[in-house]
Amino acid sequence: MINSAFRQCRDKNEAALITYFPGGYPDLDTSLDIIKSMADAGADILEIGVPFSDPVADGPVIQAAAQKALEQGISLKRLLEGLSEYDMGKPVLLMSYLNPLIAYGETLMADARSASVSGFIIPDLPVDEAAFFSDKATEQSLDLILLAAPTSSEKRLTAIAKNSRGFIYTVSRTGITGQGGAGIENVKPLVRSLKSKTDTAVAVGFGVDGPEAAGAIAGFADGVIVGTRLIRAFDAGEDVAALVRELKDATLRRSAQ
Amino acid sequence: MPAVEDVARAYDEAAADPAFIHAHENLLRDYVGRPSPLTEAKRLSDMLGVRIFLKREDLNHTGAHKINHTLGQILLAQRLGKERIIAETGAGQHGVATATACALMGLGCVVYMGAVDVDRQALNVQRMQLLGAELITVKSGSQTLKDAINDAFRDWAARPYDTYYCIGTVTGPDPYPRMVRDFQSIVGREVKQQLGSISPDLLVACVGGGSNAIGLFHPFLESDIAMVGVEAGGRGMSPGDHGATLTMGSKGVLHGTSTYMLQNDDGQVIETHSISAGLDYPGVGPEHAALKTSGRVDYYSVSDAEALAAFRLLTKLEGILPALESSHALAWIIREASFLKGKTVVMNLSGRGDKDLGILAENRDSV
Ligand SMILES: Cc1ncc(COP(=O)(O)O)c(C=O)c1O
Numbered sequence: 347m348i349n350s351a352f353r354q355c356r357d358k359n360e361a362a363l364i365t366y367f368p369g370g371y372p373d374l375d376t377s378l379d380i381i382k383s384m385a386d387a388g389a390d391i392l393e394i395g396v397p398f399s400d401p402v403a404d405g406p407v408i409q410a411a412a413q414k415a416l417e418q419g420i421s422l423k424r425l426l427e428g429l430s431e432y433d434m435g436k437p438v439l440l441m442s443y444l445n446p447l448i449a450y451g452e453t454l455m456a457d458a459r460s461a462s463v464s465g466f467i468i469p470d471l472p473v474d475e476a477a478f479f480s481d482k483a484t485e486q487s488l489d490l491i492l493l494a495a496p497t498s499s500e501k502r503l504t505a506i507a508k509n510s511r512g513f514i515y516t517v518s519r520t521g522i523t524g525q526g527g528a529g530i531e532n533v534k535p536l537v538r539s540l541k542s543k544t545d546t547a548v549a550v551g552f553g554v555d556g557p558e559a560a561g562a563i564a565g566f567a568d569g570v571i572v573g574t575r576l577i578r579a580f581d582a583g584e585d586v587a588a589l590v591r592e593l594k595d596a597t598l599r600r601s602a603q
Numbered sequence: 604m605p606a607v608e609d610v611a612r613a614y615d616e617a618a619a620d621p622a623f624i625h626a627h628e629n630l631l632r633d634y635v636g637r638p639s640p641l642t643e644a645k646r647l648s649d650m651l652g653v654r655i656f657l658k659r660e661d662l663n664h665t666g667a668h669k670i671n672h673t674l675g676q677i678l679l680a681q682r683l684g685k686e687r688i689i690a691e692t693g694a695g696q697h698g699v700a701t702a703t704a705c706a707l708m709g710l711g712c713v714v715y716m717g718a719v720d721v722d723r724q725a726l727n728v729q730r731m732q733l734l735g736a737e738l739i740t741v742k743s744g745s746q747t748l749k750d751a752i753n754d755a756f757r758d759w760a761a762r763p764y765d766t767y768y769c770i771g772t773v774t775g776p777d778p779y780p781r782m783v784r785d786f787q788s789i790v791g792r793e794v795k796q797q798l799g800s801i802s803p804d805l806l807v808a809c810v811g812g813g814s815n816a817i818g819l820f821h822p823f824l825e826s827d828i829a830m831v832g833v834e835a836g837g838r839g840m841s842p843g844d845h846g847a848t849l850t851m852g853s854k855g856v857l858h859g860t861s862t863y864m865l866q867n868d869d870g871q872v873i874e875t876h877s878i879s880a881g882l883d884y885p886g887v888g889p890e891h892a893a894l895k896t897s898g899r900v901d902y903y904s905v906s907d908a909e910a911l912a913a914f915r916l917l918t919k920l921e922g923i924l925p926a927l928e929s930s931h932a933l934a935w936i937i938r939e940a941s942f943l944k945g946k947t948v949v950m951n952l953s954g955r956g957d958k959d960l961g962i963l964a965e966n967r968d969s970v
Pocket of ligand 1: 812813815816
């Protein structure tokens, strides 16, 4: 599913727009409605955050949203149940820290698959410890997407390029989610290096704060991931679907690479 | 977290470098005042009918065992060419020790501390600030030690190049658990020497993350001496009322390590409570999890009230004010004294209690 979403975008000479929104924020139904509206507005892949009490890779905006969602009683189980009742029309990825996935138990992969989930992004699972999880996911035809950062060693990048399925999630700069600006130029060499190692798609996230940044990234990467900006828009009462349309527009024209 | 790979590589080299080991030993002797004494607590022993030796980490410069591993880590940070040191702190002892080591070496220091702990450990906050550290009050989550660790990791992710994260206990990703253990093992090695021909029946230490306990235990793991780690039983055994990770928790992944933790059925970390900030943590070092599983070490918990009573008793009988953290270890010995009659026990008195006088005053009427 993820591969074919990227293939379709590539065929149209677009970058894929990947939207992030926390499941259960501000409550389960609202979050799934928002995510569905993002799909309808042009998002190519939907990344749904599984709220965690200790999200060390995330900034204050996502942490606060996760906290709120947890207070509303969200759990991975309820999220998957809710998702089963939706036809999002676009591939869905779960972004989760490791511990809620471990706590879910043996039926995780099968339940995720029957809720139409296509794969996982796990920010606290390093590539050298990913094999067990990756094998389990593959058994259910689910993708485990690995993260690469500007600080990753050459050896690590090689392992990530070899083992990431669906795409490689490239972190645009050192740090956590939700800190705008900087880094887009810096991430270029990292994307280029990964692309020299694999045919797997390479997407860039962390700090993409609007259509301008999205457009710039679309010039050299296969996908653009936007999260914090969308939560901010929701919190401020902006029209989230309209913002997704603008972001998608920005990913349409890709300059020659 | 690639910066951690650099730390692992540097630590493996340093641990094999006699000059590095020497530099650490020299600081421990000339700056910290090691070896710390092993004091036989005679009046307490008489009262309980148990022969009790106290390993006096409270007499170290800065008043706790934390300085042992901060000096080691700061030497490593220097080897790595780092100029900015970050740390988390609960009771403030690790923050004070880190700020002290940074002052000594002329390095920048930023300490993350939960808002709840800033309030209850005001004396240590003042010390850190006088030492030149920048104190960042953490207001997310439970506003205690785990949230301070979260924010320190976030800081490190943003500034991996110039910054070294000086973790305050035997948790976190490799190499931290084994590195902090190695730096703390001086405690157990000294005890071995100081005991001479006396062979103890039991070693006891409090366990927050587990650094002072592993420091005492590690050099004795091959022996057949029994060992007990004492956790924070707080105000009761309901979720949220204690910090008894090994006695009440389950396996999971927290702060880059696979270990026991306090969590709900969905894998969300639950909040903890302890009267002692240094034990108010829902995780524990992975080596303690392994020692529990193998049965080599037994873990129990004592309540806030028992710890307060132990604090008062040691102060009155021996003229020694133990930290509230260390008071937990003592409280367990007091509670179990009837089963320990005639035995010889070594307890790690991990820190001094001056920092806790405010809490003692607030709880004057308890017990
Ligand atoms: C005096 C003292 N003892 C014990 C602890 C608990 O930490 P650990 O279990 O790592 O020794 C602390 C932590 O702040 C402390 O200050």
